[in-house]
Every structure is written in C-alpha cells, then in structure tokens.
Amino acid sequence: MAGVHVSTTVNGDPAEFVCDPDEPLLDVLRNRLGLTGAKEGCGTGDCGACSVTVDGELVCSCLVLGAEVEGRKIETIEGMADGDKLHPLQRKFIEHAALQCGICTPGFLIAARALLKKNANPTEEEIRFGLAGNLCRCTGYDKIVRAVQDAAREMRGA
C-alpha cells in the first residue's frame, strides 16, 4: 500500500501527513496529528461524534479519506475556542449541563456551530433536525437543545 502525502490546514495551521489510501480522515486526525477531540463512535457516519468541517462544510471525518483533504481547510473541536476564550456554544454547554459523559460533545459543538452559521435563529424543530446526525445517549437531548438555543440568542445579541 503506497502512502499518500497530503498538505492541508488544520485549525489554521499548516499540517502535512502521509496516510494510507483508504485511511479515514478521523484516523489521520487522531493517530497521525494527535487531535483526539473527534471521536469514533461508529466509523460509519451514523453517530456524528467525529464531526469536523472541511472547507467550512460539516462532515463526519470517518466518511472522508485523509487523501482527499489535500489543500483543504479542516476545523476540529481543538480549534473552536479562541485562545482562552470559549466559543459561546462551548460556554453554554457547560452552563446548561448539556453534557454528561461528554463523548458526543465535540461532535455536537461542531455541528451546532455549522447549524448556527446557516441559521442564526433556528426554531426548536430546526435545531432538533439540524443535530439529528449526532447521537447522545446520556441527556435525552433536552439540555443540549436548550444550550444551543441560549447560545444562538447570545450570538444574535438578543
């Protein structure tokens, strides 16, 4: 198996790696770049725990090949806070107790940020369908939805 050399940008920083042709981006992030914030809950795109963005587009990193991201811009949970300043979604998740075990939290935050980028004032239903690709087994989603609603309110300055 010939390794593929890839140059890319992760959270604003240039990154280079060599990966197998069939190696998912998730494995590259976790095992080659040391970014373990994206989690493998299923490896088949059904749980959303590995959510990242590629050129701003929300994806499951388990359904993207590392080889594909040549020249792309990748953003992961590790790049969500601005230095010591948390993103409002991060802050609201803690304040609203929107996490219990926390394994799904990075994926939810990345997906919620993508949702609010497209729709700054979503209804509860839009939030629920917007986050349907992210499984949480602990919370029943109640507090997650409330945290996203509150963060959206704050981000809109309402």
Added chain:
Amino acid sequence: MAYDTNFTGQKFKVVGTRPLRPDGLDKVTGRARYGADVSAPGQLVGRVLRSPHAHAKIVKIDTSKAEKLPGVKAVITSADLPDLTNGDAGMYDILVNCMARGKALYDGHAVAAVAAVDAATARKALKLINVEYKVLPHVTDVDEAVKPGAPVLHSKMFTDGVEPKPTKASNVAKRTEFGHGDVEQGFKEADVIVERSFKTEQTHQGYIEPHACLANLGSDGQGEMWVCTQGHFVYRNTCATLLGLDAAKLRVTASEIGGGFGGKTHVWAEPLALALSRKANRPVKLVMTRDEVFKASGPTSSTSIDVKIGATKDGRITAATATLRYQGGPFLGMWAELGAMTSYACYDLKNVKTVGYEVVVNRPKVAAYRAPSAPMAAFAVESVVDELAHKIGMDAVAFRIKNAAKEGTKSSYGPTYGPIGIGPTLEAAKNHPHMKAPLKKNQGRGMACGFWFNFGGQTSTSLNVTPDGSVNVSVGTIDVGGSRASMALIAAEELGVPYENVRCVVADTSSLGHNDMSDGSRVTFSSGMNTVIAARNAKKVLIQRAAKMWDIPEDAVTWEDGHAKPAGANAGNFPPLSLKEIAAAAANTGGPIAGHNEFVADGAGVSFATHICDVELDPETGATKIIRYTVIQDAGKAIHPSYVEGQYQGGAAQGIGWALNEEYVYGKDGRLQNAGYLDYRIPVCSDLPMIDTVILEIPNPNHPYGVRGVGETSIVPPLAAIANAVSNAAGVRMTHIPMSPPRILKALDDQAKAKAKAA
C-alpha cells in the same frame, strides 16, 4: 459511621445549587481523555477474531500463518488463558466469555486475538487465522430455548432452584420465587381478573464510546491499564484473577467514560489486551469497533412474561402473579430474579407471587442495563394494572394510588419499606398539568410507575487539605454523569469552603482501597456519604490543629462556616481560624491534614418514579411520535439538580428508544442482523420532545443528606407508560416491545379484521 440521620428539613449552603462541573472545560474543548485517546510508546494494535456462528464446536485453530506475518507480535487463543478461576463459576463464565473454550456460544464470541504494529497488519493477521468449526444447532429466542427439543447449550446445566433437581440438562439455569400471602385465595376474592403475556426484545445500552483500553503487562507480573470502565477496581480484580497476577501489581487507571449504563461493569476484551501485551512484551491498545460492541459486549435480556392480577370492583388488588423468563446470553445470570423482585415493588399487596426463570441462549452474555430487568417487568405489570383500572372503570392514577406501597408496607420481594416516594410521585402526577392537557385525534396518554432498589457497596475515599487550603477529594467511583461536581459540593458543604476550592478526582487503583463499580445508582449515595464522613474526619483533624495553635483542649473548639472557633466564652477569646490558616500552619502542627473513610455503604434508599407520556399515532403506517413526556421521581436529596434532571431525562430517552424502535434482530442463521447505529435505532434529537422533570425529595433516612440513587429508576416506567399511551391511542393493547411501526400496524389490522369478522 457517626453521623446525624436527623436530616429532614436540613438547610444547605451549596448542596442543591447548580455550579459548573469541573470536567466541563476539558469536555467542550476536546481534551478530555477517553479510553481510545491515550497512547504509549511502542504500542501495538490489538484485534479480536470472532465466531461467525451462533453455536459451533471449535475443532481446530491454526495461527501459524498469522504468527509469520511481518509486524505481528503476538497471537493468542484460549490456550494462552489457562483456567485460574479455582472453582468460581461466575469467574469461569467471564473467562469463557472473553475467549471461547472449545465452543463458540454466539455470533461474535472471541476465538483468537492478535497484536501487531498497526491496524492494517492486525486486520490482515486475523484473516490468516484458520478456525475449523463444526456448526451446532442454535437457539436465540427465549421462548424457543425452554421448549423441549431445543438445542441445549450446556450438557451440564440442570435447573437450580427446582426440587428435586432435574436430571436432564436444559437451557433453564435457575428458578427463583418471591412473594407472600395466598394468591389462589386472592384471585377468588377478585371481581375482575386480567391475564396477559408479554414479550420484550433485546436492547443495548448504546453508549457512544466503544470499549477501549491500553494494556501494558510485563513478564514480571507487573502492569498498568488505562481503560474506559464503570469500575476500575473490579476490572483490576477480575483481570488479575484471570491472568494470575497479584491485584496490587496491576494498576488500573480509569479514563473518562463515554457512557456505560451498566455495559461497562464487566470485562470484555481487557483480559485479552493484557494477555497480548504480556506475550508481546509491549503495550497493546485494543479498541472495539461498533459492530463488536453490539455483538460482543453485554446487552440486556430479551424476555417473555406472563402477568395475572385480580381486583375488587372498588379498586383493591387482591392477588398478583408473574412468571418471568429472561435470557442471559449463554450464561447463568440473575436477570429473571431481578425482574421477579421488582415486578410488584410499587404496590401494597396481600397476596403476590413472582417466579423467575434464567434462560440461556446463543446470544452475547447479558450485562446490567440501567435498573437491569426492571423495565421489562414494569412493562408487563403496569400494562395489566392499566387494563384492570379501565375494566373496573377507575382512573389509572387513582387505581394506583389506592394500591400503592407506603411506609410499613411489606414489599413483594421481602423487606418492609421505610419512608418511600411512590405515593408522592403518583399524587404529583395526578396534579400535574400534563395529566389534564387536552389530547387531539390519534393521540393517546399513558402513565406508569417504576421502582429500583439502588445500591450502596464498598467505598473508599480520601480527602486531603493542601497547604494553601484548597481541598482534594479522591474517589474510587467513576464519574458517569457529573458526580465529581456532586462530591465537590458535598465536601464544600461539610467544610464550609467555596465549591471552587475543591477538586474531586477519580483516583487509580493504587491510590485507594477497593471500590465497587459505578452501578446501582450508588455513586452520589455511597461516595457522597463517604465524602461526608471523610470531610468530617478531616474536620476533626482541623479542630485538633486549631486547638494546638490556641493551646486549648480539642473539645473546646468547634467548626463553623469553614472556621475553627472557640466552643464558648470559657474556651478563650480567639479570633476564628480559617481552614486556609490552619492548613498553612500544618507543617508545624502535625503535618498534612486529611480525612479518609472506607466502608460498605449500607442503607441505599429505594427509589420510585411515575412517568406521563403523550403519543401521536399515524394509523395508516403505525408510526408514533412522542409529543409530551413528564418524569416525576424521588431523589431523596438532589445534590446538583441539573445532573439529577439529566439522569431523569436520559433514562426516559433510553426507555423511549426501547419502547418504540430498539431491538436486536437475529436472522434464522443465529447471526445479529443490525450490529450498527443505522439499524439499531436509538433516538435521535428530532425524535424527542423536551422532557419535563419534577424532582421530589423524600429523604433517605440512611444518608446524612437524605440522598437516594437517581440514575436508574428513570428507565423503568417508560416502556409501560408508552405502551399504555400507544394502546390508548390505537384502541388495542400492545404486548410486544418494541412497538415498532410494523407491530403497531399489524395490531391495528388484526383488530380491524376481528371487528369485521364479529360484525
């Protein structure tokens, strides 16, 4: 255990508030470390070869080709795990489950494992292992397994608990019985009797984090393991036994845990990782894939339950029976027993009898799943209770209130209750606006009650005051849902210091005495009580030190608001000494200040809940939607209410999934058809409404703050509450969980056909 049990109406300063959790920042920034997030230098990748057959004799395993593959550092089979269980049957079952010995007992049963330099090599090595199977007849259904002529899994399984003991082997491992009174006489006194049979399919805890560990074991018998677990001490003890190690020489550190719900109370592949590491003499990281989690960890039982209840016209239950058959996978469990114990725990019954049968089948070894066994029993019983109320013409809540257990009731499983919350949760349900809200066409409302024992268990806790006066609490119970915040609240409450000055950590197995697992809703109860005691012990030391600093007798010093104070005017006129000041002087007054405690936390308070659910049905497709859901539960005392609500909501959501869509689907070949999140359908965000919660606080007299467990009870009522709601909406009694659209549509069609036939 000297503490005041006279707590009712206690006033708290920080307990009951909602501060930010200490692990929040790590978890929202992606730097919290879970099972698969840690690596070691020189680490190998472990992978497990699993049986594709439900039941098969292993004739031969040839690993020679795999061993020769470059990059493969170790290959193991059951031959590498000699039986060191010394007659402990339960431990032997765990050994057999970790790696098949002579016979594969289910689809996914481990038969060999490899450690290689990378994942691709490990995968390739698995393909090079040649296993010769002789396929045997299998059985996966709990009712089929008990029929005469069913394939028998174990030729030496003779039903326990039956007199005389059978001489013919069967798949019924054990019979248990509970109850009191004379049920035959009770049924004679009944005006109305309802009798029905129910079935529930197998579900999985569905934690998002697959099992993962990093094992490092040397040939000198010393090792370390990083692992996602609900009980690192138990994992240590079990792994040490299976591998022939001294427990003290295996240091286990618990990772953050990505959900467990009972499924991470057993070891699965961890002993294999250790055995591979020992053989390769290198660290081995072993992470299950999602389909391995479904196939080869520990889902809950599928069941078959018969219930019969009789009542008088004025609504008093005169007799109740239940026969419960629970499968435990291929091994003896205690699952039917727990079902038999919990069935009627909500009620005050004169005549009650429950019988449980533990059944073995060719499915994975069953593990605990949140209030294990209780939801299925509650589904069956609460369905019949509802039907009985309808038949008598009584309101379903009023009927339950009339028959509810109370303080002094002899429970159906034996003990007599102290103060309990079933009555109050029912009264709260009766008065809740949800109960009175109007329903639209095709909508139905249901309610149901649930019970769980809760548990105490062995607990060891250390509290250390640092030189700067901040406080460390080291617990040995895994934080599955915010318990570090609760422990910090409790320590802050006891010591009178700010919550922010306390940090609670989960210590490794070398740092504390044995702790039982985070199960049985026991953490806030037992580690919480232990934190109270440890803090009180630390306070004793703080008082000693203050006495020394003031040069007065210890009994002349009291502790108030985080300060040592002279006990009275006679003790002397000293300005109060803060914890910080005493800590700063510790080096000169006797050294480090700490409080410890180890004990068996007796007196866990039983817990009750009542749930109300509205469901909308599409009669043309059988589709359902939960449109409103309310959880009312007794917490005893809510230490951190946000995380109590979270437990209520999470349990309800899991129950909703179980009730409507989740199930293991086995093919005729005995293989699991839906080992993934695509077709094992746990609720997604858009499936659920907001889940309203009502926290009642009926204090547990055996806990200094009145805490009961809260984690499990919330999954007990949903199956029944939703079944009652769907049955009310559909006009037909649903008796098979999950109530998937094909099952609902079929019930509607069958009913329409029956009506047409009758007309």
Added chain:
Amino acid sequence: MRYEAPSSTKAAVTLLTKEKGKSAILAGGTDLLVRLKGGFVEPDLIVDIKRIPAMREIKKTASGFQVGAAVSGNELGASVVKKAWPGVVEAANLIGSKQVQGRCTMVGNLCNASPAADSVPALVAAGAHAVIVGPKKKRTVPVEKIATGPGRTSLAKGEIVESLLLPKRPARAGDAYLRFIPRSEMDIAVVSAGVSLVLDAKGVVKEARVALGAVAPTVLLVAPAAKAIIGSKLDDAALDKLAAACSAACSPIDDKRGTIEFRTKVAGVLAKRAAKIAYQRAGGK
C-alpha cells in the same frame, strides 16, 4: 491500493479502464467508506472524481437540468433545481444526516444500487436520465436502467455516470417523494414512493409517473399506478386505485427494517400522500 484524484473525466476513465485489479469510484464516499471500514470491499484503486470540474456543476440547459456526479446534497439543495423538481431535491436531501449531506451525491446514491436509495424513486418518477462516459461512446440511459439488483449496476468496466439529466418542467407540473422510516431522521427507507404529475388546465392529471422504493430488488416504475390516476382529479376513488396498484406491484422481503405485509400496505399509503403533494405543487386543488 492507490488513491487518484484526476482532474478530467477522460483521465478518470483511463485510470479505471487500465486498472487490472478492482477499482472504486469515490464521489461523496458516504457509502464507499462504510464498505471499506467493514472490509466488504478492498479496491486496488480508488478514483476520486471530486476534482473534476465538470462533475461539480449544475447546469440549466435548454432541455432541463444537468447535475454533475460530484454535486453534494447541500449544493443541490441550494440550487435552481429545487424550484423545478422539489420532490427530487427533497429526496436527495433526505439521505443521511447534515454531515452526510455535505458529501453525498445523487449519482452515488444511484450507483450504490440499493433498492432503498432515497433519491432514486424521485429520479425515476421524474424521468431522469444518466449520462454515462467510458472507454466507448458516451451514452444516456433512463435512471431505472442503472441498477440491476441490490448492489449491482449495468455499468461496464471503465464506465462512470458523469451527470444526471432532469427534463424541463412544463406548466402545472409537480413532484413529491415520501419515505417511511421508524425514526424521524437517520434511517434507510423501509418503503418509499416518488410521484411526478402534469395537470391540464382544469386540474386533471394528464401525465403521471409513480415509482416505489424498497419493495423489490430495484426501484420500481409502476405504470399501472400512474394509469390509475391519469384522467382523474385525484379524487378518493383514484387515490384508492393508485394505492392498490402500488401494493400490487410490491414484491418485498422481510428483513430487519420491515415486513412484507408492512411494506406492501405502506407503499400504497405513501404513494397516495406523495401524489397529493405533487398534485398541490402542480397547482391542483
């Protein structure tokens, strides 16, 4: 194993034609990566077509729309196609989650050849065609000719579906797609129906195409179902005939997702409901 990301269709065809071993085409990858992960496929060559500009385009042409093979669900959803073919676009946007929508493609959905593919019944109802390029002459075939059975297609070695053609809509036309899933999201269709209608000035159905998913080895175009509503104003009797024709066309299986009985019945229910939406979209009252 090799990964290649050619920049032209011609280069892609050459790579695929020359490969002696097994090859796989990577568009959105939302099916391919799942199969790679499960070890169900082990290609010697992966050809990523997303760097081929022509495959990324949506073009409005004189005869309708041309949608490139690498156009994602999100890109399709934000395009001009939605107004003309709302049923097709909604169907494509039902595939997977928001995460999957950033990647998945209609052509991928078509060539994965699952009878339960969400976009395919809508495409079949729409009368869409697939443009196929390969070592031989470019050809255009109706989409229902692509899948020949679960996971099998009529594509020859070296052939790629380059784009899909959707016809131009006349006045008073509408389409709709509905599927049944047990949850509200994230499921594969247990049964599904796509309907496309053209009405006359009086609101009578002039043309109709009805397609069903997950009730046979491939997506079905059900001519008798269309016949049942042509000439009607979608009154209850016509809708009942439509449902009966759909149920009669079903030859489903019992599996983990549903039963024969359920699929057969609900196929009719969904076709009725989809027809009503399509009728309304066409301006029918």
